[in-house]
Amino acid sequence: MKVLDADFAKGFIHLCESGFKRGWHERNGGNLSYRIKPDEVERISEELNEKGPFLPIGTKVQELAGEYFMVTGSGKYFGNVPLEPENNIAIIQIDQSGENCQIKWGLCNGGVPTSELPSHLMNHNVKKRVTDGSYRVIYHCHATNIIALTFVLPLKDEIFTRELWEAATECPVVFPSGVGVVKWMIPGGREIALETSKRMEEYDVVIWAHHGLFCSGEDFDQAFGLADTVEKAAEILVKTLSMVSQKRQTIQPEGFRQLARAFQVDLPEKFLYEK
Structure with missing residues (x-):
């Protein structure tokens, strides 16, 4: 299966579009991440790149070692995600040290995952633990009235x-x-x-x-x-x-x-x- 045909990818893109239409994502504001289920990873495995670059996360999340995430890219615009998803979002995998990630798909014209990646992954780490793994989404937006x-x-x-x-x-x-x-x-x-x-x-x-x-x-x-x-x-x-x-x-x-x-x-x- 192609990544963009997967239900989780469609849901990810839909949220980006919905948040942009609410006016919560001016310019490149906001970010989104989703912890991908193992069976979802298996279905898209043929599209995942084994030679993507490794990048430092900026923190250590040992408990997430080996996990895959779909994330928005740093400097990318939520409004552009539905138009060019492969250029604006990525799938990453956390290495075994929990200190680096590898880009497996996406950001095809270059770029890195969201600058808020430390916050996303540390929050995923907490929510995975306190919800027995049921929570998979972390969403950050610039909600005007809040x-x-x-x-x-x-x-x-x-x-x-x-x-x-x-x-x-x-x-x-x-x-x-x-x-x-x-x-x-x-x-x-x-x-x-x-x-x-x-x-x-x-x-x-x-x-x-x-x-x-x-x-x-x-x-x-x-x-x-x-x-x-x-x-x-x-x-x-x-x-x-x-x-x-x-x-x-x-x-x-x-x-x-x-x-x-x-x-x-x-x-x-x-x-x-x-x-």
Whole structure:
């Protein structure tokens, strides 16, 4: 099977197109990665290059040794992925040391995987462990309203979670574990990757202050739907804060507890404080 005929490749490209149409990927902003299943690798094996260059990852992910990933390329535009996928995305394999990767397919006109590869792989490492391997997608986008909120809300997990939960009733059901927040840091390096991966131990969503969102999920629909829900809640909150200095009414802690019982989700009490 050709890579571009595989369902996972079609899903990867579709997410890139959807995120671009949302306006979350200006220029070469944002990145996406997918941990490919062994049977999917087997089906496309004839198209994989055994002589591709090895590149340093910038961190060590020994637990991912031998794994294959589809990733966006550094400096590549999400809007161009559907038009020229082989030039804008790649399949890489992690070497046995967990410190390097080899390009197996894609980036046919040259280039390297996303500059955020350390963050992606360290997050994959965490999510593979804490979900028994079920999570396979890490998605980073520059969601406009979330970025705006990082200039006005305290950069605390509890406050961001509670404000987003209050913005739309579905939010505590869609992301019941809450959201993590990382203060502004230089992107692309091991330090921000480490801070993000620490929060991925607990959350499926991590906000980068003044930068965007990192979302994780079992598949493309789940990861993109999570980003979409968080960003819509942020948009509602931005509009609310632009109209009034203080909300007249909102969902109260007991209301969240009732939601938790109705939808059979566990909402941590640390987010249900009395304001």
